[in-house]
Amino acid sequence: MEFNFGFGKKTVNFHVKDENLLGEILPKQLEVGLVNEAEVKRAMESPIGTKKLKELAIPGKKIVMITSDITRPMPSKVVLPIVIDELRAAGVKDSDITVVFALGSHRAHTEEEKKYLMGEELFGRIRCVDSNVKDYKHLGTTQGGTPVDIFTEVAEADMRICLGNIEYHYFAGYSGGAKAIMPGVSTRAAIQANHSRMVEAEAKTGNLDTNPVRQDLEEAIQYCPIDFIVNVVLDKKKQIIKAVAGHYIKAHREGCRFLDTANKIEIANKADIVITTPGGYPKDINMYQAQKALDNAKHAVKKGGIIILVASCAEGLGEKVFEKWILAAPTAESMIEDIQKNFELGGHKAAAIAMVLKNSKIFLVSELEADFVRKVFMEPFRDVQSAVDQAFAEQGKSAKVLIMPYGGSTLPVSK
Known part of the structure; x- marks a missing residue:
């Protein structure tokens, strides 16, 4: 059977014999009503746990809208105009x-990236800045x-409005909700303290x-209240199939429940070989x-x-501390031991990869140099078919295979 994966801004093909295929882990085909702008407008008209935004907004007040950076698939250019139109309906000026x-902990944007995220019309109207x-x-x-x-x-x-x-x-x-504040616009020390709880069993x-990680970041909102959220769930084509608006916990939880109906996928058996990808740009922009x-x-x-991880990684590993940890480690196992003794933001993702390596090999199909890939404890390949x-x-000619074309968004759960 032939398969097609996103790889950077292009696609790559490979095949697996039918007799070896256990299945393809895909988001469930849900019957949805409204999509994209229409679904966001519906959510704005039916907020969960709060009044409508136009009833909450006060003209003359300083309003910030926090949204995701370029590494996230959040369609800000779709959602921002709708939220801003509602603020304007309340009498709020663009200048406020x-x-x-x-x-x-990610890098700053270029001006072109900001324009891409905002959309050209809004970019010329509304002030936008990176967090610092x-x-x-x-x-x-x-x-x-x-x-x-x-x-x-x-x-x-x-007033704080969080998108995600x-x-x-x-x-x-889950992503979304209060994560726009913590870690979204927090300091490295704050992020490190919150993320240090990832080693606890229930942080999964x-x-x-x-x-414990989610509980801690939501407790932070007591000190920096969120007035309104607009969160969206995307399908495999990156169109909005569900939007929730309103209270930062009540609306967020409704969105999480919807995600589970679509993306928590039961599997009868685990596979000898799993072929996965984050889904192409921007999710595979770097290893981080x-x-x-x-x-x-x-x-x-x-x-x-x-x-087999199919990920362009055109920008390399993507984070300096992550790079330091993974390149300096004598063995993959040592990263797990070190993170428990001395948690460091960036090192946590190195340890997470090491935890995967405890159980299985990782073949990496990427644009990275082969020697560099070996240094990060993975086996390098230039094309998917060679890796397969x-x-x-x-694993043997009778090895069984599971395919995960949307590996970053689908969660396999054993029956």
Whole structure:
């Protein structure tokens, strides 16, 4: 059977014999009503747990809208105009609105990237800035010891509106909701303190209620309140099939429930070989982002099996501390031991990859140099078919295969 995967801004093809194929892990085909702009407008008219935004907004007040950076698939250029139109209906002037791109620990944007995220018309109308980890206000400390250090423009705003997309997150449970603030517009020290709880057993994909990372970041909102959220769920074509608006927990949880109906996929058996991809640009822009697909794929592969990760990684590893940890480690196992003794933001993703390597090999199909890939404990390939053929050579001609074309967003769950 032939398959086609996203790879950067293009696609790549490969085939697997039908007799070897256990199945393809795809988002469920849901019957949806409205999509894209129409679905966002519906959600805005039916907010969960709050009044409508146009009833909450006060003209003359300083309003910030926090949205995702270029590494996220959040369609800001679709959602922002709708939210801004509602603010204008309340009498809010464009000059009182600032859009803040939540960088977390990621790099700053170019002006062209900001224009891409905003859309050309809004880019010329509404002020937009990147968050800055060095420009912050300390607002308090959570019970877990996380400093609530928030980008000054957000901390000083009169009203905060958070936008985001909801997908699975390998230790916060799900993206979206309060994550726009913590870690989105927080300092590196704050992010590090919150993320240090990833080593706890309940900090895992698809868990909310007992997840220590999620509990901590939502507690931070007591010190930096969110007035309104608009979160979306995307299908495999990256169109909006569900939007939720309103209270930062109540609306977010409704979005998470919808995601589970679409993307939590039961599998009868684990596979000897799992072939996965984050889904192309921007999710495979670097290894730091592509790691999410690995973390979901680990739930589908047998112990001693092989995961083939198809990810361009055109920008390399993508984060300096992550690069330091993974290149300096003598063995993959040492990263797990080190993160438990000395948690460091960036090192946490290196340790997460090492946890996958404890159970299975990783074949990496990327644009990275072969020697560099070997240094990060993976086996390098330039094309998918070569990786598939080598995996069968190692696992045997009768090896069973699962395909994950949307590895960053689909969560395999054993029956």
